[in-house]
Amino acid sequence: MASQPAPKKAPPKKPTAKKKPAARKSAAGVSAPAKKAAPPKKATPKPERASSAIKSDSSTDNADKGLTPKQQRFVDEYMVDLNATQAAIRAGYSRHTAGEQGCQLLAKLNIQAAISIARKAQQERTGITADRVLTEIALVAFADARELVEVRKGCCRHCWGEGFKRQRTVGEMNADMVEWRKDGKDPADFDQEGGIGYNPHRPPHPDCPDCVGEGHARTVIKDTRQLSQAAVALYAGAKETKYGIEVLSHSKMDAVEKLAKHVGLYEKDNQQKADPLSSLLTRIAQGNSNGFVPVAVDPERQPATGLPMRADVGDDDED
Structure with a gap:
């Protein structure tokens, strides 16, 4: 038998590129929205750069104030005490020239401006302002001390x-009565004297022969609550003594004196001077028509040199 010819080999297929899957179509033929790209990540600043930025800001602040770092340190330390x-x-x-340096620094305008700014900032932080201090002084000056302690007069045992x-x-x-009966005495012989009903809060009787209408005084300490x-501003505390409770208070006269200086009641503190025109008119009204006050010794009068001083001779002394 004749052999059959071998079958021809099929040519190799060319590799085809894989197709990307088409985007799904939404209903009604509307294409689906494309995905948004992710935002780029922000670079975190390095700590070294941050510290350098802080230093540059502080240097610019000092430059704006016109102060050197040493002068700014002086301002900060001055605000302490x-x-x-x-x-x-x-x-x-x-340390040897600190006193002189301090005076010179305080005399500079830029240091004065920096201290003023620092003081305002300190007042805002602490809430201590001139108005608050003045109000506290006024409360002490005008407080009624009788709100702390009172001396009251009441009737004596014989008044009523x-x-x-x-x-x-x-x-x-x-x-x-119980003590009277314990002694075995007859209750009918008990002397009730002026009877019952004594109340020390009642006023004295004007015709009382015992206290002559003056009554008895007692000290009453008020409840601090x-x-x-x-009264709270005036109150300075209390302490126990061998004589009783002593109530402490701030000085009202010191507070009044501070207020008087503040409003300018003292001539020296308010730098007031007498009006020269008013003084001149006052002297004229008092009878001196020329307005000048005579003096016993004229400081501008100089004796003639070489001539002896002699008393003036009046007309009555002439021959």
Whole structure:
């Protein structure tokens, strides 16, 4: 048998590129929205650059104020205790010339402006302003001290007793009756004197022969939980002594004096001077028509040199 020819091999297929899947179409033929690209990541600043930026800001602040770093340190230290000498020492100036340096620094306008700005900032932080301090001083000056302690007068034991005899309270009367009976005495012989009903809060009787209508005085300390704002400012505490409780208070006269200086009641503190025209008119009205005050010795009159001084001779002394 004749052999069959071998079948021809099929040519190799060329590799075809894979197609990307088509985008899905939405309903009604509207294409789906494309995806948004992710925003780029922000680079985080390095700490070294941040520190350099802070330094540059502080340097610009000092440059705007016209201060050197050493002068700015002096301003900061001066706000601590308002002592120029100690502030200069803490700022790095020489201890031997700190007093002079402090005076010179305070005399500079840019330092004065920096201190003023720092003081305003300090007042805003602490809430301590001139108005608040003045209000506190005014509260002490015009507070009523009787809100802290009072001296009250009440009736004595005889003021409202029967026949101005000694009067008891109900408790005192019962206690005296019990003691009377313990001694085996007849209750009918008990002397009730002025009866019961004694109340020390009642006013004195003007015709009382015992206290002559003056009554008895007692000291009353007020409850500090119920004080007014002015009384709270006046109150300085309390302490126990061997004589009782002593209530402490701030000085009202010191507060009044500070207010008087503030409003300019003192001529020296307010730098007021007498009006020369008013003084001249006052002297003229007092009888001196020329307005000048005569003096016993004229300081501008100089004696003639070489001639002896002699007393003037009047007309009556001439021959």
